[in-house]
Amino acid sequence: MTQNGAYAFELKNVNIYYGSKLAVNDVNITIPNQKITAFIGPSGCGKSTVLRSLNRMNDLIASARLEGEVHFGGQSLYEQNVDPVEVRRRIGMVFQKPNPFPKSIYDNIAYGPRLLGVRSKSVLDDIVESCLKDSYLWDEVKGDLKKSGLALSGGQQQRLCIARTIAVEPEVILMDEPCSALDPIATQAIEELMRDLVKQFTIVIVTHNMQQAQRVSDFTAFYSIRKEEIAGGKENRWGILAEYAPTGRLFSNPASEETERYIRGEFG
Amino acid sequence: MATVIDGEPEIKTFMPDEAAFKRGLAGRKTRGLVWQIFFIASIVIALLALAALFLNVVNSSFGLVASTFEIDPDEVVEGGDLQAASAEQLAAAIVRIRPNPAKVLVRDNLSSVPTNEFTTRPLSDVLSGHTIPPGIESKTINELTPEELGAVLVANLSTDTMLTYVSADIVGEDVLETYPLFDSLLNRGAIEAEVIEEFGGEAENVEVYFRSWLRPSFIVTKQSSDPIATGISTALLGTLWIVAITVLIAFPIGVGAAIYLEEYSVSKNPWAERFARVIETNIRNLAGVPSIIYGLLGLAIFVRALSAITSGAFLGLDGNGRTILSASLTMALLVLPIIIINAQEAIRAVPSSIREASYGLGATKWQTIWKQVIPAAMPGILTGTILGMSRAIGETAPLVVIGASTAIFTDPNGPFSSFTALPIQIYQWTTRPQPEFRAVAAAAIIVLLVLLLLLNTTAIFLRQYFRRQLQG
Numbered sequence A: 001m002t003q004n005g006a007y008a009f010e011l012k013n014v015n016i017y018y019g020s021k022l023a024v025n026d027v028n029i030t031i032p033n034q035k036i037t038a039f040i041g042p043s044g045c046g047k048s049t050v051l052r053s054l055n056r057m058n059d060l061i062a063s064a065r066l067e068g069e070v071h072f073g074g075q076s077l078y079e080q081n082v083d084p085v086e087v088r089r090r091i092g093m094v095f096q097k098p099n100p101f102p103k104s105i106y107d108n109i110a111y112g113p114r115l116l117g118v119r120s121k122s123v124l125d126d127i128v129e130s131c132l133k134d135s136y137l138w139d140e141v142k143g144d145l146k147k148s149g150l151a152l153s154g155g156q157q158q159r160l161c162i163a164r165t166i167a168v169e170p171e172v173i174l175m176d177e178p179c180s181a182l183d184p185i186a187t188q189a190i191e192e193l194m195r196d197l198v199k200q201f202t203i204v205i206v207t208h209n210m211q212q213a214q215r216v217s218d219f220t221a222f223y224s225i226r227k228e229e230i231a232g233g234k235e236n237r238w239g240i241l242a243e244y245a246p247t248g249r250l251f252s253n254p255a256s257e258e259t260e261r262y263i264r265g266e267f268g
Numbered sequence B: 001m002a003t004v005i006d007g008e009p010e011i012k013t014f015m016p017d018e019a020a021f022k023r024g025l026a027g028r029k030t031r032g033l034v035w036q037i038f039f040i041a042s043i044v045i046a047l048l049a050l051a052a053l054f055l056n057v058v059n060s061s062f063g064l065v066a067s068t069f070e071i072d073p074d075e076v077v078e079g080g081d082l083q084a085a086s087a088e089q090l091a092a093a094i095v096r097i098r099p100n101p102a103k104v105l106v107r108d109n110l111s112s113v114p115t116n117e118f119t120t121r122p123l124s125d126v127l128s129g130h131t132i133p134p135g136i137e138s139k140t141i142n143e144l145t146p147e148e149l150g151a152v153l154v155a156n157l158s159t160d161t162m163l164t165y166v167s168a169d170i171v172g173e174d175v176l177e178t179y180p181l182f183d184s185l186l187n188r189g190a191i192e193a194e195v196i197e198e199f200g201g202e203a204e205n206v207e208v209y210f211r212s213w214l215r216p217s218f219i220v221t222k223q224s225s226d227p228i229a230t231g232i233s234t235a236l237l238g239t240l241w242i243v244a245i246t247v248l249i250a251f252p253i254g255v256g257a258a259i260y261l262e263e264y265s266v267s268k269n270p271w272a273e274r275f276a277r278v279i280e281t282n283i284r285n286l287a288g289v290p291s292i293i294y295g296l297l298g299l300a301i302f303v304r305a306l307s308a309i310t311s312g313a314f315l316g317l318d319g320n321g322r323t324i325l326s327a328s329l330t331m332a333l334l335v336l337p338i339i340i341i342n343a344q345e346a347i348r349a350v351p352s353s354i355r356e357a358s359y360g361l362g363a364t365k366w367q368t369i370w371k372q373v374i375p376a377a378m379p380g381i382l383t384g385t386i387l388g389m390s391r392a393i394g395e396t397a398p399l400v401v402i403g404a405s406t407a408i409f410t411d412p413n414g415p416f417s418s419f420t421a422l423p424i425q426i427y428q429w430t431t432r433p434q435p436e437f438r439a440v441a442a443a444a445i446i447v448l449l450v451l452l453l454l455l456n457t458t459a460i461f462l463r464q465y466f467r468r469q470l471q472g
Helices: A048-055 A086-091 A105-115 A121-134 A154-166 A186-198 A210-216 A247-252 A257-264 B018-061 B088-097 B098-111 B146-156 B159-173 B181-186 B188-199 B216-220 B233-264 B270-286 B289-307 B322-350 B352-360 B365-394 B399-402 B424-429 B436-471
Strands: A009-016 A021-032 A036-040 A065-073 A091-094 A172-176 A202-206 A219-229 A233-246 B002-005 B008-010 B062-068 B174-178 B206-210
Touching: A021 A048, A021 A219, A021 B436, A036 A048, A036 A091, A036 A210, A036 A233, A048 A172, A048 A202, A048 A219, A048 A233, A048 B159, A086 A091, A091 A154, A091 B352, A105 A121, A105 A154, A105 B365, A121 A154, A121 A186, A154 A172, A154 A186, A154 B352, A172 B002, A172 B322, A186 A202, A186 A210, A210 A233, A210 A247, A210 B146, A210 B206, A219 A257, A233 A247, A247 A257, A247 B062, B018 B062, B018 B436, B062 B181, B062 B188, B088 B146, B088 B159, B098 B146, B159 B206, B174 B436, B181 B188, B181 B206, B188 B206, B206 B365, B216 B436, B233 B270, B233 B365, B233 B424, B289 B322, B289 B399, B322 B399, B352 B365, B365 B424, B365 B436, B399 B424, B424 B436
Parallel strands: A021 A233, A036 A202, A036 A219, A091 A172, A172 A202
Antiparallel strands: A009 A021, A009 A065, A219 A233, B002 B008, B062 B174, B062 B206
């Protein structure tokens, strides 16, 4: 599972189901290395579902099922012989709500390396320091690494979660609406951090905030919803990838009318 | 809702008018108040019941007793208060009042030579292995002065042993009548007059004094058929052994079952899922099965079928399967559902965000469970364990069925001892005809309640410790 070529991920004809219900239909997308790719779209369009399929996080949901191919660095992620534990170690994830472990700041960051068998105190000290520096948190917490991660502010907690993610040296960081629970100042700090991290990592971010997608991302994928009336006055809804382009072009010159209406804020 | 009729705007509303609203509001508040009073009343009733229970027990455990004595305690030690007497005072009393039985006491408790050589060999042989006061090593027991004999007793016997001996064999107290605490406090004069009228006073060696049936010697003494001299050490140790082994067995199995049901049974296979739900429902039902049924199960399986193990025969020990181990295994079955259900709730309450974060860093399932889920669920798991432990302390029926005996006069010393337990001992005392035993039973109830409180407090502190760990 080594990374090669310009593309980190390549999705071919991906359908994702929850039970018998189709959630995302026929997604084809290539996500480039060392760029920030944003997924935008209205609620329920499946953008988070696609994101979570990239590191097999959907495996944790018993009813979730994927058809099609997801390639990471040329290797299919959903082959029988691929271990999701290894996938997740190479493809880290930051969640919508900051979710530090109920442990000290130090232990939060040391958790991942310890899982992988790093025991040396001096090595762990170095990892903790460099990750906190990389996530702009070092100056704020360096005197008190024994403090609980839960005692930090929301923005600090989210940066701690990013520091924790990069501590296992992943190749990709997936971010599922990382700023939706944060105030504008904390959001700005995370966005600056992302621009910095993309020099080392491939980043895929799901966001509800179109300005954020414009500010930070290099490519933007717009997902939308398709509906179908079924018997009994109900309807089936599923998500599709509606448009995918470099961020500047998608926002300035969208190819479809639907994309244009969405980015003008007419629905979503 | 507005319609216009003849140019006049008329507001049509479905809401009540001002007066009706006020009336309705008063009614709504009254209904709330009635419920509030009902809830407060529930608490008051519960507290009253608890207070009544406690007062009843205390009322019986302390109070005046009228006793006859073979020898007035005043003549034994100064002031007549045996409980407060020092070892030296007790030894002096034994030697002074019963010089020859004092030697028997030495022979029965300390001698390491054959009985027929006891009076002829020097003390250095007789008391080998025990403390010998200086200067008397070459004397025989009969050559000792009273002071020297007293010194031997003080050096080798505990105050409790001497106190038991003095109470039972010298003072020879026999309780004629016991009175409850509140009567004793309020009507002491009437009680004393009644005692003199019924039994005669000082002349007959009858004395009325205030007795606490709950006393240190009560806790450390083995049981006896004499209510004055009896104690609960055997039952107390039996209960402690049973609870300890029960928790050791039930905690790991219960938590393990809960982890399986919550973390591993969820599967893409609908049949495995259904199987797990069936198990879960059955565990919930088992929590309601009467404890005597568990007793019958324990009797059939642990006492009888597995007696080779539970009696310790596989280790070369004698005896039958009616042991502490059988009792603990039965109790473990009884409390398992409680522990499993509570541990399941606790594990379910661990936020999925913590699990996802752990998986997202490349943790395996077991690493996630061991390092995140169990620590986060620990306070809740301990709550269930506390509940289970309290149940195990108080249960009587299954122990009776599997054959706890009340006639046990040696303290248990391990899992393979025969045993009795506090609730059984209490039950047995309350069924005795002598009224003194009801006072003894009440004192034992206080010990049981205090033990329950102590164990629960320990577990609650442990739970708070884990909770603080999580909050940082």
